[in-house]
Amino acid sequence: MARESRSVARQLFVWQLAAIVVLVALGGTLALINERHDSDAATRRQVVAIAVSLASTPSTTAAIESPDPTALLQPVTEQIRKANDVDFIVVMAPDRTRFTHTTVDLIGKPFTGNIDRALAGETFTETYVGSLGPSIRSVTPVYDGDRVVGLVSAGLTREKITDRFVSGLPVFLGALAGALALAVVASGALSRRLRRQTLGMAPDELRRMYEHNDAVLHSIGEGLIVWDSDDRADVVNDEARRLLNLADGPVKRSDLPESLQQKDSAGMHLTDTRILVVDEVPVMWQGRQLGTVMTIRDHTELQRVTGELDSMTTFAESLRSQAHESANRLHTVITMVELGRAEEAVEFATAELELSQHLIDRLMNTVTEPAVAALLLGKISQAAEQGVELTVTEDTALGSTGSDPRELVTLAGNLIDNAIDASKASDQPWVEVTVRERDSHLVVQVADSGPGMNPDALGAARARGFSTKSGSRGLGLALVSQVVARHGGTLTAENSYGSVVTATIPLVGAKQ
Structure with missing residues (x-):
């Protein structure tokens, strides 16, 4: 609860509520003042309308000039007064003598108030303390031709004006209270929404969280x-x-x-x-x-190191396999010697040795990059274990290029792995690999006995996560494509004497 009392939402709600109360109180006060002013203005319009209407009636002029004006005018003015809910209507002579009045005892007595402007032909209103107390009254002349023969005054006391005003206050205050309640509900809803968005935290907590999170995110x-x-x-x-x-x-x-x-x-x-x-x-x-x-x-560097490690692992597996095969051949030679067939033993041993040594010597002499040479030798043994005949063409040759050996291993290794897997779809699987320099470019060409790929399939294979085979090496051609794109090279596929995929990248360090 302590944290919630200090939350941004709670503080905003309290300040907003205080502002709303002040604004509503100020607005209500101004509205009351304006309403009181409008009430006075409406009263003035009402008493002027009554006085002018009565003064302009021909019967009023005739009654004033009759022998007994009171008898003719008092019933009429009282009827009009009651119908319009005013406090008095006075018809008088130019000398202020009253012909009518709400209080009968005042009839015949002089009218108290200003009449000079009315005698001059003007209709006016004023606030005056008369016989009935403070009132808003109007005074207007009664004409007989161009001659003023009398005056008419109609008025409403301040007490009645106040009563009218007070009677309308409940509606006004009710509307004001409704507006205040609506504003409080809206502020509460805004506070709850803000509390959800700020997780009910205080300003200093939000500031510390922002500073800590910003520091962590950028580090x-x-x-x-x-x-x-x-x-x-x-x-x-x-x-x-x-x-x-x-x-x-x-x-x-x-x-x-x-x-x-x-x-x-x-x-x-x-x-x-x-x-x-x-x-x-x-x-x-x-x-x-x-x-x-x-x-x-x-994982860029990790993937490159992993590819190089896979190449070395393949080479080590190849050496292990060759050691095993060598042990078998050695036992065979020993047995043939024990059987007295020494010449056949020598011929068997040297034939296998010459074939293996020839391949090693050729690759080590023509491929000066040890990682690539080891990769090719390892892939030959790996393919043989899977029943695939892998040959490295005689024109394979690669001098010192200055290129990153890991990229060369990624390029050649993934192309050879894909070819080995693809070739297994044929009855007599084979893979042929060529690695050489041509016009200051490295060319890695891998052919296989598999079904091959058209340009659309190659494009799909170069996309993230695509694999033309089951297993976990769906990134093979994508990784190759990444190396090729990084060096501004090309990657093509065709079906000629087999499925042929060729990767070409420029070699900055190649000899011209």
């Missing part, structure tokens, strides 16, 4: 994007902008690379220069999904 080594329900980014940290090459300013999901534009895009993604592992989870609050949080990790 962590992973990319972080917080999406709202409309796929607009509420938070994008510096690492996310770097990994995804996002410009400063607002970010929408459509600004991301194509493979990340779909919701729930968790998994591995490739951009032109990076290999990214992406995870996306929903953000829930009180059973409602507010949006999602996307985390992005850079």
Whole structure:
């Protein structure tokens, strides 16, 4: 409760409520003053209308000039007074003598108040303390031709005006109270909404949380994007902008690379220069999904090292296999010697040795990059274990290029792995590999006995996560395509003497 009393929503509600009460009180006071002024103005219009109407009636002129004006005018004026709810109507002679009055005892006595302006032909109103107390009255002349023969005054006392005003106050105050209640309810609803949005925290708590979160978001080594329900980014940290090459300013999901534009895009993604592992989870609050949080990790270097390690592992497996085969051959040679067939033993041993040594010598002499040479030797043994005949063409040759060996291993290794898997679809699987320099370019050409790919299939294979085979190496051609794109090279596929995939990249360090 202590935190809630200090929350932004509570403070805003208290200040807003105080402002509303002050504004309503001030507005109500001004409205009351204006209403009182309007009430006086309406009274003036009413008494003027009554006096002028009575004065302009021919019977009034005739009655004034008759022998007994009171007898003719008193019943009429009283009827008019009661019908219009005014306090008095006085018809008088120019010398102020009253012919009519609400109080009968005052008839015949002089009228108290100003009549000079009426005698001059003007109709006017005034506030005057007369026989019935303070009142708003009007005075107007009665003409017989051009001659003023009398005056008519109609008035309403301040007491009755106040009674009328007070009788209308309940409605006015009720409307004022309704407006105040509506404003309080609206403020309460706004306060509850703000409390939900600020999680009921106080201003200093919000400030500390913002400072801490901002510091953490910009210092962590992973990319972080917080999406709202409309796929607009509420938070994008510096690492996310770097990994995804996002410009400063607002970010929408459509600004991301194509493979990340779909919701729930968790998994591995490739951009032109990076290999990214992406995870996306929903953000829930009180059973409602507010949006999602996307985390992005850079696995580019890890993937390259993993590819090189796979190549070395393959080479080690090849050596293990060859050691096993060598042991079998050695036992065979020993047995043949024991059987007295020494010449056949020598012929058997040297034939296998010459074949293996010839391949090793050729690759080590023509391929000066040890990682590539080891990769090719390892893939030959790996393919043989899977029943695939893999040959390295005689024109394979690669000098010192200055290129990153890891990229060369990624390029050649993934193309060979894909070819080995694809060739198994044929009855006699084979793979043929050529690695050479041509016109200052590195050319890696891998042919196989598989069904091959048309240009559309190649384009799909180069996309993130596509795989033409079952298993876990769906990123093979995508990784190859990334290396090719990074160096501004080309990647083509054709079906000629087999399925042929050719990757070509420029070599800056190649000899001219």
